Amino acid sequence: MCKPVNIRVAGFGGQGIMMFGQMLAYCATNDNMFSLWVPSYGPETRGGTANCSVIVSTKMINSPVFTNADVLVAFNQPSLEKFKEMIVPGGCILYNSSMIHDPILPEGVRGYGIPINDIALELGTIQVSNMTMLGAYLEFSELFSDATAEKVLEKYLGEKKAHLLGINKQAILRGREALRALKG
C-alpha cells in the first residue's frame, strides 16, 4: 500500500457505523500501520444518520480530511445517495443490499451489495449486521488478516460483551463469504 486508503462509512444511527469504522482503525494500529478515524458528531446524529471516515496508511497520515474517498460503505439508501459522488473513479462502494435495491452508481465505480440485515438476522440478531459488513470489507480490501480482526474484536467487546464474540466472528466470516461470492 503506497497511498493512504480513504474510507467513508455511513448509515442510520444504531446500525453500528462508528464501531465499523473504529474496528478498521484498531486493526491498522494492531498491525503497526497508521490510521485515523473521524466521526461526524453532534446533534445531526440525533436526526437519525451517522457517518465516519477512516484513513489507513503505512506512513504518517497528513490531512485528516479528504474529499474523495476510495471506498464508501453505505448501510442505507440515504447514505448511499449522500456520499456516492465522492468516490474516486476506480473506487468502490459496499452497500447493504437488504435495504438498498438496484442502486445507481457513479460511472467507473464498482459496487458490491451484501444483504447484511438478512445475514445478521439469520445469525440471530440484527446487531451484527455491521460486523457482517466488516467481513465483506476485509475480504474486499485484503488489508487485515482474520487473526487481526479477531484480536481487535475481542478487545473491543471487552469482558462484558465477551459472550458476543462468537456471533460477531461468525458475522465477519459470513460477510467475507458473501463478498467472495460476489467477487466470484
Added chain:
Amino acid sequence: MCKPVNIRVAGFGGQGIMMFGQMLAYCATNDNMFSLWVPSYGPETRGGTANCSVIVSTKMINSPVFTNADVLVAFNQPSLEKFKEMIVPGGCILYNSSMIHDPILPEGVRGYGIPINDIALELGTIQVSNMTMLGAYLEFSELFSDATAEKVLEKYLGEKKAHLLGINKQAILRGREALRALKG
C-alpha cells in the same frame, strides 16, 4: 491667563474637598473658560483621605494630569505632607491653619494659613470650612468674581439646600477677608 492653572486640593474625607474642587470647575465653565476636575476615587477614600485636582484654562486643556501643581490647597497635615513637594517653585500653598501649625514649606513656595475650621465654627457650622477656603482661594487667585462664585454656589446647593446659601456665601466672604489680611 496664558497657561492653565493646576490646582491640587486635599484633606480628610468629609471636609468638602470634592465640592471645593468642583466649585472652581463650575466657576470656570460659568465664565466660559475651560476646566477639568479629576477626583481621586475608590476605596482609598475610605481610608479617610480625599483629594482632587482642577485645571482652569482659557484654551482647550490637553493633558488632564500634571505632576507639578501651581497651587496646593491642604485641609489637613497629612495632605500637606503628601503633596507639598509637587508645587512648582513660585507656586503657592493655601492651608488650613486650624489643623496645620507652623508648616515647613518647600523652598520658593509661598504659604497662606487660613483658620478655616475656626472661622466656620464662628459662622455656626464646621460644614462651611471648605467654602471659607474657597473664599481665600478666590481672593488669592483673582480668577473668578463674587458674582460667578455666588451663582455657581446657588446652583450647586440646589433647591433642597437653598437655605444654606447664606451661610456659605458668608463663609466665602470671610475666607476672602482672611486671605486679604494675610496678603496684607
Added chain:
Amino acid sequence: MEVKYKKTKGLTDSPLSYCPGCTHGIIHKLVAEVLEELGVLGESIVIASVGCSVFSYRFFNCDAVQSAHGRACAVATGIKRNLPDHVVFTYQGDGDLASIGIAETIHAANRGENITVIFVNNAIYGMTGGQMAPTSLIGQKTTTSPMGRMAEVHGSPLHISEIFSQIDRVAYLERVSVFNPRQVRNAKNAIRKAFTYQVEKRGFTMVEVLSSCPVNWGMTPVDSLKWIEEKMVPVFPLKVFKDKGVENNV
C-alpha cells in the same frame, strides 16, 4: 365526524429534532396548544435555551430568540421589559436552568418578571450526551458519574421548585409530569394557568415538567416513563408550590 385530536397550529411543520419517544415533544405540544387556545401566538416570543430544545425556535409557531446557555431568563427580561404586553416565555432544560442558569432564573423570579418558564427536568444533560445534571438522582449513572451519583461526592438532586417557592414574587409554580395521559392533561392545565397568569400580569410563573431522556438514560421510551413515575416522582413530588391566584388576588 369530529376532530378530537390533531396537531396544534402552535407548532410549525418542522419535524421535531428529538429522539424517538423523548417527552420534550409532548411538552412542546402542550405549550403550543395553550398558546393557540389562549389566542396569543401572534404576540408570543419564545426564548430557546441551549439543550436538546435549542431548536425550539424552529418548532413554536411564534417569534423566537435563541439565547446563550443558561441565560434565557435574562434574555426574557430584556424582551419583556420592553414589550410588557407580549407573552414571553423560556423553555429550558435542567442543565440550562438549574445548573449554569440558576442565577438568572432566580433573579428573574425575584424581580417578578412577568414571564413564564417551562422547566424541563430530565435529570440529565441530554444534548451533550448524558452528563450528570444537578437534578440527577442518587445512584443514577451518567457519563460523568459512571459509578452513579453519590451524595457525598456529587451532592443531592437540586429541588428547583422547592427553592423557588421561597421567592416572594413568584406568582405560580407547579411541578408536573407527562408519564401518562392523565399527567399530560394535568401538565397542560398547569401550563395554561401559568400563561393565563402572565396575560393577567400577575408575575413570574414557572412549570417544572419531569421529562424523559430515553437515549441517555439507556431505556426504551416506555420504560423511561415508568422511570419518571417510579424513581423521579418520589424525589420530585408533583404539586402546586405557589399559586398567588389562590393565596390572595394580587
Added chain:
Amino acid sequence: MEVKYKKTKGLTDSPLSYCPGCTHGIIHKLVAEVLEELGVLGESIVIASVGCSVFSYRFFNCDAVQSAHGRACAVATGIKRNLPDHVVFTYQGDGDLASIGIAETIHAANRGENITVIFVNNAIYGMTGGQMAPTSLIGQKTTTSPMGRMAEVHGSPLHISEIFSQIDRVAYLERVSVFNPRQVRNAKNAIRKAFTYQVEKRGFTMVEVLSSCPVNWGMTPVDSLKWIEEKMVPVFPLKVFKDKGVENNV
C-alpha cells in the same frame, strides 16, 4: 487583674479598612475569635470576596485567597476538595453572594462542600458606593433606586437563608445580627457552631449576618444598628433555618 476582652490573635495588626462603625469589623472579630478558640488558625484558609471586605485577606490571621466577585464558593470548592482536612471559609457580602454569586453558592451548598460561608447582608453594595442589592428593603433609597426600592420594578428582598433551607446538604444555617451586645454573642455562637460542624465534616454551613453600612445608608453608626433591628429584622427574621446536628446526627 484579669483580661476580660482584648483583640483576638485571629486578626492581624493591619488596621481594618472599614468605615467608622461599620459592623463588618464586628463580624471579622467574631470569626477570628472562633478560629482562635477552635485552634484552627494554622489550617484555615479564608476566601476574601469582592466587596468592602475584599481586604479581609489582610485581616484574618491565616492563609487567604482573594477571589473573583461572586465566585468565592467555587474557589473554596477548589481548595477544600484538595485539602479536605483544612478549614476553608468564605466571607461574602450580599452583592457578592446573593447577586452575582448566587449560582456558585447554591451549587457549593448543594454539593455539600464542607465549607463555611459567612454571609454579610447589609442590604446594599457598600464597596461600589451604595447601589441596590438583592436584599435591599422595599422603599430603601440607594444610588440605583433613587426613589426607593419598588417591588413592582425591582422585585422584593431576596431571602437567602430561606432559599438555602431548601437544600438537602446544608448542615447548618442560621441568620443572626450584631446590632447589640446580646446579638453579637448569639452571632458568635452561630459562627462557632458552623465552624465546629465543618471541623466535624458535617457538610455545608452558612451564617447570614445582618450588618450595617452607615456610610451608604446615610446614617450614624448607632442609628444604623437601630435600623437593622427595626427595619431589617422584620424582613429577615433571625433564626436557625437548618441544623443537621439537631435533626439527625449525620
Added chain:
Amino acid sequence: MPIKGYLTFESEKCKGCGLCVAFCPVKILYLDKNTLNQQGYPIVKITDPDKCIGCASCALMCPDSIITVEVKN
C-alpha cells in the same frame, strides 16, 4: 352507541417510539418492524380499527404529534 374513533397517522414523521402503543387502553396499536419509513423507523399500525374508542390517549402521548383522532358517535 359507543363512541368510535378513526385514526390517521403522518407515518413519515413517526419515530417508532411506541408510546402510543403503550397507552392505548384497548391495545390495538403496534409497531410494524417490517415497514420502515424514510427515517428508518418502524411505523405504527392499527390491528383492529373497529375497536378504537377514540379516547385519543395515543395522540396525546405522541411526542411528534403525528396522530389525528376523529370521532363519531
Added chain:
Amino acid sequence: MPIKGYLTFESEKCKGCGLCVAFCPVKILYLDKNTLNQQGYPIVKITDPDKCIGCASCALMCPDSIITVEVKN
C-alpha cells in the same frame, strides 16, 4: 464587692464611631471632638473610670477591636 473594670484604648486606631459609647450600660464613655487622632477622628474617652463595671459591652461592640477590658473583683 462589685466587679471593677479597667479600659485601655488603642486610640490611634479609633474611628470615633461611637458604638462603644452607645452600648455602655453605665454611660461613662464619650467622644472627644477636640482630640482628633492622626486619621482625623475624635477619639473615645471615659468620664468616670470608677463606674466601669467591666462588662466589656464597649469592647464587644467596637468594630476595630481597640478596647481592652481588664477586671478585678
Added chain:
Amino acid sequence: MGKILMKGNEAIARAAMLGGLEAFFGYPITPQNEVPEYLSRYLLEEGKVFVQAESEVAAINMVYGAAAAGFRTMTSSSSPGIALKQEGITYLCGSELPCVISSVMRGGPGLGSIQPSQSDYNQATRGGGNGDYHVIVFGPETIQETIDILKEAFDIADYYRNPVMVLVDGLIGQMMESVDLTKPVKKRFLPEKDYAANGTKNHPGERHIINSLYLESNELEHHNLSLKKKYDLATANETRVELINMNDPDYVIVAFGTMARVCRSAIEKLAEKNIRVGMIRPISLWPFPSSVFETMDAPHLKGILCVEMNLGMMLTDVLVANNGRHSVGFFGRAGGVVPDPDEVVDAILHFNERVVK
C-alpha cells in the same frame, strides 16, 4: 446652548439618552458606577427601561433580549465586568444584534485596581468571545468626544446590526469637563428593524427568529462570510482618525484616549525644543486606521512612537499598519499610572531606546 460641566460617566449616560437609549442593563463596578446611577433616575423618569442586573453576564444577555425585540439598548461596565460579557458579545455579533457597550477601563489583570488604564485594548478590539466577529470600538479622548460618539453610536450599531463599544479609561469616566450636549452629529438612513422578534402580529405570516446557531458548516461559513462583508463595509466607512501636526514631522506619535491628550501636551513641549512631532490619533480602534500609515507623507520621519497606558497592545495594530516602513518604538505605563507629558517628551528624546526589535 452653552457649555455645562459634566462628569464623564454622567455624560455617557446622558449622551446615550440623547442617542435614543431605550433600555439599559448593568451591574455596578467602579469606575463607571455613575452611568447606571444616572440612568436609574433619568431613564426611568422618561418611562424607559432600567434594570440593575444580577451580574454582568445577565446584563449583556438582557441587552441581547432587548436588542432582539428591536430596542435601542446599552450596557456599561469595566474591565473584569467586560471579561464576563464576552460570551454575550459574541452572541450579539453572531445573531447580528445592535447595542452599545460602554467600557470604562481600570488596571488589570484580575481585580487589578480601579485606577485609569488602557490595558483592555485587546479585550475590546480582539475580544475574548469565540469565533470570527468584530466589535466596532471607539476610543474618544475628551468627554465632549465621548458624548458625540455616544450620540451616534446607536445609529452605527443599528446600521451594521452589531455591537458598538465606547472605550474610555477611568479618568475620562471620573473627571468633569465643560461640554456641549447639543453638538449635532451625523445622521444616517436606517432601515426598519424588520428582524425584530416582537410578535408575528407585527409582521404577519413571517416568523422572526434571532439565532446564531448554524449546525451545518456550509451554512455557518456562509453566515461568517456575510458578517465579514459587513465588517469590510464598516472598515471602509467607519474608520476615524485625527491627524495632528502631520506636516513633515520628525516623529509621529500614535496614541488614543487620555493618552492622546497627554501626548498633545508633550508635542507642545517638544515643539519648544524644535522637535516636530505629529500624532496619529485613532478614534476608531476597530476598524483601526491602518491606511493613514500607508499614505503618510513624512520624508524626514525618524520613527513612530506608540504610546499607551499599558505595556503595548495597540502596538500590534501599529506594527501591522506600518508594515516595516518605519522604525516603531513604544512607550507605556501600566497599572493605572497615567504618564505625565514630560515622560512622553523623554520617550521621544530617547526614541532609539524605545524601538521594538
Added chain:
Amino acid sequence: MGKILMKGNEAIARAAMLGGLEAFFGYPITPQNEVPEYLSRYLLEEGKVFVQAESEVAAINMVYGAAAAGFRTMTSSSSPGIALKQEGITYLCGSELPCVISSVMRGGPGLGSIQPSQSDYNQATRGGGNGDYHVIVFGPETIQETIDILKEAFDIADYYRNPVMVLVDGLIGQMMESVDLTKPVKKRFLPEKDYAANGTKNHPGERHIINSLYLESNELEHHNLSLKKKYDLATANETRVELINMNDPDYVIVAFGTMARVCRSAIEKLAEKNIRVGMIRPISLWPFPSSVFETMDAPHLKGILCVEMNLGMMLTDVLVANNGRHSVGFFGRAGGVVPDPDEVVDAILHFNERVVK
C-alpha cells in the same frame, strides 16, 4: 510500549493525568465532552479530584482555588465556554497561579456550530480578560503532539506560575489516531510551591496570600512589569515552531494544528507540480515564533501564505513577524469547514489573488 488507538479528547485526559493532574473542574460542552467523562472515571479512581462544575465560570474559579492551594489543576472547554472563563483566566494570571486549560474549538461566533474550527485563535492568544497578561498557548497538530504537550504543560505552568492553554480544533478532539503515551518529554527543575495557601501550619510565621488586587497604581505597575519579565522569559524559552521543507522555497505556508496537516498534504501535491513550498508551523501560538521570520533564508520566496480555519487571525501575528519583508497572502475557510488539501494547492497556485492589501 506499542501504540494504541485513542480519541483526541481521551488522549487529552490521559495525558493530563500522566502530566500530574490532581484536580479537574469542568462543565460539559461539545466537542470536548470525552475529556471530563474520561476523568470522571479515571481521576476519581486514583483518588484525585474531579468536580463537574455548575458552569464554566465556576469551573475556572475552582481551578483558581485548587491552584491557589498548590495543586496541579486543569479545566477543559470549548469556544463559548472559554469565553465565559476569561475573567477567571485574567485572575489566574494576575495572581500568578499555574493551571492547564484545554480548549477544543468549534465554529462561531455565538452558539455557532460544533464543527471543528480555528476561529478562537484570538480568544486564546489575545484573551478577553482585562489587563496586561498572556496565556502560554500551544496548538498541536496531531493527537500524539497533543499528548506530548499536555504531559509537559503542568511543568511549564508551574515554572511560569501562569496558565498554559492547549488549543486544538474539534477534529483533533473527536478523531482517533494511533499514539504512544510513553514518549518521554522534557523535564525541568521546579521550585517548591512556596506561595500556596495551604495553611500557616505548613509554613509557620508566614501567611500566604493569593491576590491580584493592587490598589496603588505604582504597586500594580510594579506587578505588571514583573509579569512582563516573566512573559519575556517565556518568549525566549518556550517558543516552539517546526520548519518544514524550508530549503529555498518558492512559497512558505504558515499554518498550525489540523490546518498544518492539511497543508502538509498540499505541499506534497505541490511538489509533484515542482512548486517548492515550505511551512512554518507555529507550535506555540503565544509566544508566537516571530524570530524565524527574521532569520528565514529564502532567496526565491514569492510570498508567505497564512492558512487558517478562520477568516484571518494568526494572520496578524504573521504580518507583525514578517514586518513588510515579503508579500503575505491569506487563505481560510470558516464555519467549521476543514479545507481540503486541494484548496490549499489552489490558493498557492493563485497566490496573487490572496495577497492581503
